[in-house]
Amino acid sequence: MFRVITGGSGSGKSAYAEQCVLDLGPAERIYVATMYPYDEECHARIARHRQMRSRKQFSTVECYTGLECLQVPAGSVVLLECMSNLVANEMYQEQGAGEGTVEAVTAGIDSLLGQAGHLVVVTNEIFSDGLPYDEETARYLRYLGEINARMGYLADAVTEVVCGIPLIIKR
Amino acid sequence: MILVIGGAFQGKQRFAREISGLEHWADGQSCGKEELDTCDGMIHFHEYIRNRLGEGLDCTGIPERVARNNPHVVLVANELGCGVVPVDAFDRRYREAVGRICTGLAAEAEAVYRVVCGIGVRIK
Known part of the structure; x- marks a missing residue:
């Protein structure tokens, strides 16, 4: 099963995603962490998420770019968080895919779908503030939007989490 | 009337084409x-609304105007x-x-869809 979970900042999408993984029953659980620890704020955020997962038996693997090369155990339950970080890493890190970000991430998702028993991806709803952005930020929004739509097409289920409440977009 | 809304870059246009079967679309960015x-x-x-406001026009009557003059139109707008x-x-x-205008149009529309991750959810 492939689930996509989206929502705004602080919406409770991570907790919901973790619960979705637990609901799939006993399994080898892999957490694919995409947030690159640039600074103290990132470290604090990562520590908070580690604490949330501590009793849920996840093995954490970091993947900042090149998702297509990531190997996960066959049949495992994989939780990837967060797509918005992965896209930013691919666009802006030196070893990232740059203008080929959409293709690189899409290939990475396809690769994970081929290996994992179940895949849950957390992404981010950042498209409805109506602000005019500079060209570079608009490109980031476009790439993430395209990847989200592509994942939504492939997914068995898409959920938008609002105030911790899951709204069904696709089931 | 059908209204399709959603955030930027969500695949609204493709969804609207699919459900309506329409091939020719006016572009609010450039049309009169x-x-x-x-x-x-x-x-x-x-963008159509933005352009009219930029021309100094009053837009408050748009929902009624659309309901009267073009009641079967399909409109695609960013939230x-x-x-x-x-x-x-x-x-x-x-x-x-x-x-406000989208709210007024939604009241007149027979269907309203909100597109998230490329998927349209019928909210009316």
Whole structure:
């Protein structure tokens, strides 16, 4: 099963995603962490998420770019968080895919779908503030939007989490 | 009337094409005022509103005008009210106008869809 979970900042999408993984029953659980620890704020955020997962038996693997090369155990339950970080890493890190970000991430998702028993991806709803952005930020929004739509097409289920409440977009 | 809304870059246009089967769309970014009365469908409808406001036109009557003159049109607009209040006065007016007009149109529409991750959810 492939689930996509989206929502705004602080919406409770991570907790919901973790619960979705637990609901799939006993399994080898892999957490694919995409947030690159640039600074103290990132470290604090990562520590908070580690604490949330501590009793849920996840093995954490970091993947900042090149998702297509990531190997996960066959049949495992994989939780990837967060797509918005992965896209930013691919666009802006030196070893990232740059203008080929959409293709690189899409290939990475396809690769994970081929290996994992179940895949849950957390992404981010950042498209409805109506602000005019500079060209570079608009490109980031476009790439993430395209990847989200592509994942939504492939997914068995898409959920938008609002105030911790899951709204069904696709089931 | 069908209204398709959603955030930027969500695949609204493709979804609207799929459900309506329409091939020819007016583009709110570049079309004139009158096209709203005659077109079968319009993309970037929020830009249409922005352009009319920029011309100094009063847009409050748009929902009634569409219901009267073009009741079977398909309109595709960005949802753009979920951010911080814009600093610029015109941007504030634009953002609120799009919200109010889409609300008025939704009241007239037989179907309203909201597109997230490329998937349209019928909310009316």
